[in-house]
Amino acid sequence: LTRHLPLSCSGAPILDPHGGLLAVLDASTPNAQDGKQIQRHTVALVSMSAAQISRSHFLNQFGHAFILRFHSRPEFAGLLHEALIAIGADGRVLAVNEAVLEQLGKIDRSQLVGRDISQVMQLDFDTIEHRAGSDAGTLWSIRCACHGRRFYALVRPPRARPALPAVGGPAQAASDSDLQPGEHVGSDPRMRHNLANALKLAAHRVSILLRGDTGTGKEEFAKAVHRGSPWASGAFVAINCAAIPEALIESELFGYARGAFTDAAREGRHGKLLQASGGTLFLDEIGDMPLPLQSRLLRVLEEQSVTPLGSERAVPLELHVISASHRDLAQRVAAGEFREDLYYRLNGVVLHLPPLRERSDKAELIRTLLREENAEHSVRISEEAMHKLLSYAWPGNLRQLRNVLRTAAVLCSDGMIRLPNLPQEIVDAGSAPCLVDGGAVAADDMPGRVALDQAERLVLQQQLERHRWNVSRTADALGISRNTLYRKLRKHGLDTG
Known part of the structure; x- marks a missing residue:
């Protein structure tokens, strides 16, 4: 003991995901006479390192779960002092780190673990799933269910469990049913x-x-x-x-x-x-x-x-x-x-990749995009509006669908998208026609690549005429960029003057 009297020690706790003590990280120097400034730097370094170890242990321990990562300041989301909530496949909270208790206002851990995530934050588990399936690195805002405080969040999706290869043979690829679609x-x-x-x-x-x-x-x-x-x-x-x-x-x-x-x-x-x-x-x-x-x-x-x-x-x-x-x-x-x-x-x-008009999951995509664009409040869609969206030809595909839904969600007054909130060309369209001068040409009735090119040209001409040959408005209506529209116009020999 006498030998250790000159030591100067700086320690910080390493915590498990449930707040228990796992270990203590210590840095000791043989010269206890070092200045206070040096000791303060050492304590800060040790504390930061211990926090990083605790955070990494939490993320590894719940690699199979969704992790909601948030902070009251957007620049801290995704960094060392972010709050972490592990969420199971049933939408219930599995564990929280110490930063969650601080961010939510000194709340007790027992009040959070086991609850549905919707009782902790103003969002449902479907939103968590879809955020994890989209660009998981995109920051979005959420609010606390108890006091409404705003936070900035990211979602880390569950890690796929690696399949163990057979001895002497190659690893088995994931089956189709095991995939987590993005x-x-x-x-x-x-x-x-x-x-x-x-x-x-x-x-x-x-x-x-x-x-x-x-x-x-x-x-x-x-x-x-x-x-x-x-x-x-x-x-x-x-x-x-x-x-x-x-x-x-x-x-x-x-x-x-x-x-x-x-x-x-x-x-x-x-x-x-x-x-x-x-x-x-x-x-x-x-x-x-x-x-x-x-x-x-x-x-x-x-x-x-x-x-x-x-x-x-x-x-x-x-x-x-x-x-x-x-x-x-x-x-x-x-x-x-x-x-x-x-x-x-x-x-x-x-x-x-098939065009949107040929996909069998259009209704699912519409619901996904609505949730994504309106994370903070629910937006529904009427049966008539859904029917029109499902039967439209969508020449601009997913990009056009996203723009239409974003606009309709803003225009609807009571959280319900109805026919008047949709663009007139969608309301007026039949099952999948491209209208020019009162005639109709259905893309499915025209075999081959030439027919598809003709259909694309007709759609472009229709939209240009509808928007009086204004390139910007036509590109917005089709959900494509001006550069892409100009490229298509050159391809089809359409001159905007």
């Missing part, structure tokens, strides 16, 4: 089949090429694949090759070194490729990438390294690539507009 993947059989195949392929870093019309949810599908892959702890980085000006796309993808060009950031910048290393890179509208950049991208994918602009040093990468296009890349290869070698490098497998 936002907008839904229950449509084709989408579920696509997701099952994509998750099997992602485990082996096989490149995936998504095909589908604009707005069919290709990025949301790619996010669901990322979350279910072994690379889920890495970043999901998306880049739209059609939306970024050609002059900027090279620096966006590859980054640049310090002083690479005029107006470059002083310390340089990591490109999207480097940001995605260890995770998933999603290349949307890859068919619109300029040919010179296709050569550089191919080299990066082959060598698994990137050389930023203005640098001579290659930086190693570890990438899983998912690309997407509404174009037929094989046709663009034949036309000399897309590199054949890059096409085969990206084309590990092609998955076709």
Whole structure:
């Protein structure tokens, strides 16, 4: 004991998820004469480290549960001092950390554990599930059920339980029934089949090429694949090759070194490729990438390294690539507009995402989007309005549906969306017609790709005429960007004057 008298000790408790003492983290120095300032720094460091260990233990202990993560200040959500609530599959609270008790106002732990989450926060378990299935990194606001105080929250979805491989054999892939579909993947059989195949392929870093019309949810599908892959702890980085000006796309993808060009950031910048290393890179509208950049991208994918602009040093990468296009890349290869070698490098497998009009789960998607857009209050939809939404052709697919529901939810006065709250073109439409000059052409009655192109052209012409050839209003009505609309107009030879 005498030998330890000169020691100066700084300790902090490590707590289990139920508030019990697991251990004490201690840092000791042999010189007790150290100044008070040094001791204060040591105590702060030890306390922070103990809090981090307690937090990590909580998250690991309840890896199978939904974790509601929140704080009264948005900048602290997702960080060390956030409040954590573990929620079981039945919607009941399994455990809370110490920060929850502080954030909710010195409430006792026994008043929370075992209760339904709706008795703790002003939200239901369906909202938790759908938030976890959407972009789990998106911050949203919630309120306490007892005093109405606002918090800023994230949801961590349950981790998939890893299957144990048979001795001497490969690991078994998850079955279709074991999948946790992401936002907008839904229950449509084709989408579920696509997701099952994509998750099997992602485990082996096989490149995936998504095909589908604009707005069919290709990025949301790619996010669901990322979350279910072994690379889920890495970043999901998306880049739209059609939306970024050609002059900027090279620096966006590859980054640049310090002083690479005029107006470059002083310390340089990591490109999207480097940001995605260890995770998933999603290349949307890859068919619109300029040919010179296709050569550089191919080299990066082959060598698994990137050389930023203005640098001579290659930086190693570890990438899983998912690309997407509404174009037929094989046709663009034949036309000399897309590199054949890059096409085969990206084309590990092609998955076709069906347009919204062909999906069997439209009602489920409508309810999902309504909950997502109106997390703080319930919005319902009348039977007549639902019938119109289900029978509409949706040329803008999920993007258009989201915009329509967002607008209708604002316009409805009593929490019920009715026919007057819907756009007139949806109310006037039949089962799935594209009306031009009083005539009707049903897409399902026109076989082949040519017929689909004709239907798309007719829809564009109808919407342009309805909005007096105003590009911005037409793009909003279709739920697509102005760039996408301009590209479609050029494709079909429609001149806005």
